[in-house]
Amino acid sequence: MVEISRRRAIEDVASELFRAHGYAATSVRDIARVLEIQGPSLYAHVTSKEAVLWAIVDRAAARFEAAAEAATRATGIDPVEAMAALVRAHVRVITDDVGAAAVFVHEWRALGPDRRSAVLERRDAYERRFREVIETGIAGGDFEMTDPALAATAVLSTLNGIPGWYRPDGRLPAGRVADHFVDLVLRMLQGASR
Amino acid sequence: MVEISRRRAIEDVASELFRAHGYAATSVRDIARVLEIQGPSLYAHVTSKEAVLWAIVDRAAARFEAAAEAATRATGIDPVEAMAALVRAHVRVITDDVGAAAVFVHEWRALGPDRRSAVLERRDAYERRFREVIETGIAGGDFEMTDPALAATAVLSTLNGIPGWYRPDGRLPAGRVADHFVDLVLRMLQGASR
């Protein structure tokens, strides 16, 4: 395997360990052991354990933001279409790197105060994209909702459960997962059976 | 506040700290500090840190199971009604003790192998209740679903996001939260407008 960057390899290993056991329960020496080097040797490539977590979280956040941005740009103003694109983009980011996505969703509280609040701010902005599409859909009669903010939170909760069970070699390929969740989310937002 | 059991007070404090910072990031001395005693003094009431986590997780699991059992017993065979009761019961257990529910959902991986697999087994059995109602609903034409297992997982993901934002003194009272989520879940399961 060609080694582009030792640092990136560290972050990938750390992603998987943080996902499986959590940031606090994963020691620097645990990460090093997987790479078959000694714990302190890691510090030739990274400045601190928290910096590794931050690199993972920051990159994951950027991928979510870029995917949502692209999805919004690619679709017109039709809320149903826009929401489907947002969901599909979100699921793709998760399935492309489950470890990083899980760390982004669950381990941001381990960051220091500054970085933690920065993540929360970006998360709010991201959720706002979903809420605005929902509000547009309500105004246009495409969606039936009394509480758009709660609906956006519920939608993202549903999607963010995926890293808890999805595995790249599981019974459902990533594309099918996306299809199913687009369907589920649109059902949540569109009017009930009547 | 009348103090029924010192041990229970420890578990309640631990619930809140485990929820806020995670099990591994919470020290025994952190728990003791909130109770205004010294760290080692906890061991007069408790046998180990993991035992505290187990007590919290076990009680939360039992409350989920009991609530689901009661909900199932109270409703007939109508799947829509049964699912509504299951969702309402689940949300009530969460809102009754957000801390314990959050710990149950997120911190079970910190348990030792035996207890962890015991929890996973109970969680599977619990999820099975949801899946069976969904399957019954599909068979009777009440629900439209191609993948009942995935639907059950998605429903529980949606509900288990609640501890991430619900606060007893928040803008939504517990009853409204339950109403909204019953609505959202039934929409997910029932046929869409398309």
Place this chain on the structure above:
DNA sequence: TCCCGCCTAACGATCGTTCGTTTGCTACGG
């Protein structure tokens, strides 16, 4: 007097991190 709740002291282990040194390769001057 006894016991229960809490104390302080201390243990071995492990944590994140720093430091000085060694290793193995690549490039280049003579």
Place this chain on the structure above:
DNA sequence: CCGTAGCAAACGAACGATCGTTAGGCGGGA
């Protein structure tokens, strides 16, 4: 073709701090 300078990567020892936990003692209410 040799010798050597340079460099990135990893090593092993060691640091201070903190972890979960044990042990023994002290004080006050029944």
